[in-house]
Structure formats: structure tokens, C-alpha cells
Amino acid sequence: MTEVASTVVHDVIGRRIQDVDQPIVDYIVNVLADEDFDFGVDGEGAFEALGELLVDSGCVTDDSECRSVCSKISEKFGKHGLVKEKPTVRSLLAPLRMYDGMDEEEAPKKKPEPVDGPLLTERDKMKLERRKRKEDRQREAQYQNHLEEMEAVKAGMPAIRVNHDHSDGPAVRDIHMENFNISVGGRDLIVDGCVTLSYGRHYGLVGRNGTGKTTFLRYMALHAIDGIPKNCQILHVEQEVVGDDTTALECVLNTDFERTQLLEEEAHLLMLQREMDLEEEAEKISGELNGGVDKNAIAHRLEEIYKRLELIDAYSAEARAASILAGLSFSPEMQKKPTKAFSGGWRMRIALARALFIEPDLLLLDEPTNHLDLHAVLWLESYLVKWPKTFIVVSHAREFLNTVFTDILHLQGQKLVAFRGNYDVFERTREEQLKNQQKAFESNERSRAHMQVHFLFLIYIFQIWCLHGHTHILWEILTMPFLLKNSYCSHSLTNFATMPSVHLLFSQELRHWSGWVAWMKL
16 A cells, blocks of 8 residues: 555655655555545545645645645545545534434433532622633733734844944853842743853753743843843744745845845946936036935945955855755745745744845854755755854754754753864763762762761760769760760750759750850851
């Protein structure tokens, strides 16, 4: 059955399936070959199960073509007899009573349902309805507040643009963040955090879900942590790009505002030059033209524009943007499509491409591999390994953590700790630390138990001496420095000194034992 399914898939999709990774093709074939798989009406079941995968892998270009392909696959599977007939469900013209035709005496009668507690009065029902409406209003208000907070966060984010020259100050190298706290809704996520991000290091942020990894990245992007230089360009890839008529390639290139403005100004000045040349040929004017625009001034400004475009490497920008999009599995045809034609996952890829194109001082990525196929993940790994600046990435992919990162930031118990090395090195170091902590704890417990046994023996001896009246010898032993310096002994001596029998024996000496022990410690 799997061979037939593979033949059908290759016949329907055609040559494009040859460019798809074999594991993805095997997965599609195995899903369709499952004897319990429901193709649905006109292939709707196949579209729901495999539609997004077919589009993302490049088997089809969009959802409309995907529906057509799923319909053809369902039809061909039916011709091969691989689609099981599903029992149809029809609605009854009238309700069917199982006891129709039975005598009234034999027909079962509906028993009243037992009710726990007293029946609700109309007044109680109205109270419950008012309480429910109040809770609904509170939930709606909380949701609106959440939306407003997200809009405020989005508005506070710096503009996503290429920064060609650091006019706000010198280029940022290392970033030192000390003694910072992060809390959300009264809950502390990070307390007294201290982190130093060295220039050119690649950091992987790991920790359990809910510990505050994404919130930490968001605070950094907003420059809400002391120690981040104001001129440090931080880019946090968190949301997908807006779908509009802008093509995917233009969406990436538009992040270079200066390049876009210079090209627009160049086109405008060239148009003015052509108009002036036409006017000169017609001998309409001589000298200043077009409202006092000087031809020499235009030529001088064009020369400045060309120098600046060459300085910011504007002519290779389009090739670099196209290369990044191609690495993220965008074909040349897809790069020319408007962003509104892409699904949310593909628009997230465009947002990632914009971030890689900008090359900020500090790049922040949150689970970047979630929206990528195998080819794009491998390309992103090789691209980030060569990344010249600093970045922090949240990821749970072990191979990705081992390949890309030079350091690991571990967030646990409201503390952020840095480890040198990739994820495997971090695990070994972490395991060694836990073993050492366990050994230290066990050693401390053994020492405590050993001291407790000896001290109980001393207490026993003390009691015997007290009975025989050797109080002066006991007092000298109790005031020995090594007993007072030991925390367990001093605590036990304090308790021992408060016993009524000891007070009777020592009267004046032990009347203020607790304060005397504290004074001796000092």
C-alpha cells in the first residue's frame, strides 16, 4: 500500500517533489497510506492534515493549489480502492422514541434528577447571572489590558532599520548588566541578575518553560535593564511581518532606510535632469530651469549620492537579501510575491530574514527553528556560526545548541548563570556541580551527626557530674571556646542551660546563659 501511495504522490505533485527532502516525502506517503486515514470530502481531510506541510516544503505554491492537489490525491486513491467507505450520518425527520408502541404502564417514566441542596429561588438565579456577567466583564477588561500592554511594548520597540554609522556613540563591544531584577504581575522572574555579554560570543538561553526567558529578551530589547548602552542596537524577532502588497524581497530591503531614501532621491534627480535636457533641446529656457533648479547642483548632489551608496554597499544589498531569503527556503518566485500571500509561518521567516539582513549589535531570537524546515535549519546553523557579533537565542533543539553556541545562559530559581561551552559542556559542568553540592551536603550531615553523638555523650556525663556535685568542673567544660564556636554545640548548650535542673545547680552562673553565649561568640 505504501508503494501505491508513493506512486500516486509522485504522479500528482510532479517534478517539484524531487526537490523536497526525503524524510518529508516519506512522512507524507506514510500518512496517506494509513488505512485509517480519512481523506474527507473532496480531499478536505488530506488538506487539513498535510496542507501546511505541502506549502512549507515547496510541493505547492499556495493554499489554492494545495487544495487542488489534495483533491486529486483523494480521487486517485479512490480509483485504487484505498479509500474506505465511511458510514454516512443522516438526520431524522422526527425524533425517535424507543418506547413508542409500548403500553403506558410498561413505558419507563422519567425520574426526577436528584438535586444537591435547596432549589435556587429567582432572586438567587438573578444573583448568579449578575456574578457571571461581572466575571465576564473582568475577563474582557483583563484581555483588553493585555492587548494595550502588548501594543505599548510594540510601540516602545526601536525601529527595525540598518544602522550604517554609529552616530550616537562608539561601536558597542561588551555589555555589562549588574544587579537587575525582572518581575511580571508581582512575580519575580530574575532577582539580582548579573550577566556580561562579551562581543562576538554566541549565547544560548536555556531553562524551563515559565522561568522568564522571553520576558528577559523583551526587557533587553526595550533597554529596560541598566548597563545596556543607549547606542546599542538590539533587535528582538518576536512577531511576524505585516501582510501587505510589499514583496518579500522589498520587505527585507526596506529595512535599509538610508539606501531606500538615496535611491528615491537619485530617481527624482535623474528625472529632473531628463526634463532639463528636453527643455534645453527645445530652447525654451537657458540658465536656471524648473523653478530655479541648477543643473550643476543636481549633478553635484548625484555625485554625493553615488559616493554614499557605494560607501554603504547599497548595490550588493539586494543580492545579500535574496541570498538570506533563499537560505530560508524562499524560491525566486516566492521572493517576488506580496507578503499578504504568505502564511504566518512564512511571514515569521521574513521577519527572521530582516533581522539577519540588519545585523544589529545584539540579536535576540526566540525559538527560531520552530517555523523552519530541515533545509532552513541547517542553513541558519551555518549562518549563525559565522555571525560576527553577539546574539542570544532561546532554543530547545539540542543539536542546534551544540552547533551554534559558544556559551550557555541558564535561568533557574530566579538566577541567571553563564557557562562557557556548548550545551553538552554545560550539562557536564552542571552535573559536576550538582555532584559536588551533594557531596558537600552529605559531608556536612555526617559531621553534624558525629558532633551530635559526641555532644549527647557529654550531656550524659554532665548529668552524672551534676548529681555528684562537680559543678565547678562542669562550668569549665561548658565555657570551653571550641564548644562555643560550633553552631550546633552553642545552640544545644543554650537549650541545655535553660533546663530547670541545670538552673538549680548553677543558679547565678547560668541565669543569663543565652546572652552570655552570644557575647562569647563575639
